[in-house]
Amino acid sequence: MNQKITINTLKEMKEEGIKIACLTSYDACFAKLQDKAGVDLLLVGDSLGMVLQGDDNTLKVTISDMIYHSRLVSGVTQRAIIVSDMPFMSYSTPAQALGNAARLVSEGGAHVVKIEGGDELSQTVRLITQHGIPVCGHLGLTPQSIHQIGGFGVQAVSNKAAKELEKDALSLQEAGASCLVLECVPSSTAASVTKLLDIPVIGIGAGIYCDGQVLVLHDMLGLTPKQHKFSKNFLSGNDSIFDAIEEYVNQVKNNSFPTPSNSYE
Ligand code: KIV
Numbered sequence: 001m002n003q004k005i006t007i008n009t010l011k012e013m014k015e016e017g018i019k020i021a022c023l024t025s026y027d028a029c030f031a032k033l034q035d036k037a038g039v040d041l042l043l044v045g046d047s048l049g050m051v052l053q054g055d056d057n058t059l060k061v062t063i064s065d066m067i068y069h070s071r072l073v074s075g076v077t078q079r080a081i082i083v084s085d086m087p088f089m090s091y092s093t094p095a096q097a098l099g100n101a102a103r104l105v106s107e108g109g110a111h112v113v114k115i116e117g118g119d120e121l122s123q124t125v126r127l128i129t130q131h132g133i134p135v136c137g138h139l140g141l142t143p144q145s146i147h148q149i150g151g152f153g154v155q156a157v158s159n160k161a162a163k164e165l166e167k168d169a170l171s172l173q174e175a176g177a178s179c180l181v182l183e184c185v186p187s188s189t190a191a192s193v194t195k196l197l198d199i200p201v202i203g204i205g206a207g208i209y210c211d212g213q214v215l216v217l218h219d220m221l222g223l224t225p226k227q228h229k230f231s232k233n234f235l236s237g238n239d240s241i242f243d244a245i246e247e248y249v250n251q252v253k254n255n256s257f258p259t260p261s262n263s264y265e
Pocket of ligand 1: 024043044045046047048085181183204214216
């Protein structure tokens with residue numbers, strides 16, 4: 001598929017059962033390779049606070065950081081859709097969220113903005129989408145709430161929490177979200193949410209049944225010291241970074257990544 005990816009393409013891919021291959025991206029050098037290797041969605045994630053800036057969490061990342069890295073990625077990308085994270089406290093009111101989302105699009109070149117949270121954000125999602133900016137939700141493990149959650153563990157494990165997650169996902173969809181990231185939840189829960197929603201669900205540590213997969217670039221290249229259960233080093237066994245990224249895309253598309261050993265039950 002060589003056509004430029006839009007939110008409509010992502011929806012068609014879900015409907016046709018074509019898996020969506022996504023990776024985080026933070027600069028022009030890698031973005032060019034990722035785009036050429038067939039990654040469908042480049043996420044300028046606030047994980048850059050950890051992988052580029054060396055912090056323990058994402059909380060120090062600013063809107064200026066996000067605009068800068070989004071601009072580096074969008075400047076060279078021809079095919080992939082670009083989703084940029086709204087950082088911690090940049091969407092604490094609907095009006096503030098709209099202003100910052102607009103900056104990510106107009107100054108950063110993002111096509112979609114991503115925010116972490118559920119039903120409590122429905123007014124914010126409605127306002128941003130009403131102004132023509134697509135929104136990606138993010139549920140499950142939401143790293144911007146790390147101090148409230150208490151650690152980077154699996155979420156929505158109990159039946160009650162899984163039901164809450166479904167309610168939040170539906171609420172985001174009803175408010176106008178175009179896609180949803182589900183992070184670190186049991187595969188069965190992710191499968192129910194994916195079936196329930198019309199919009200594409202992109203998983204990370206959420207099992208094989210999501211409409212697509214995302215990994216942090218530095219994790220899948222083996223550059224981060226700790227290999228997470230849900231990730232895999234694709235550089236191992238490949239001769240180049242380009243080959244590693246291409247293999248990731250192929251494995252997502254043909255359902256060979258993630259395996260049960262990369263997933264939570
Ligand atoms: O910031 C990020 O990279 C993310 C992914 C882990 C989904 O939100």
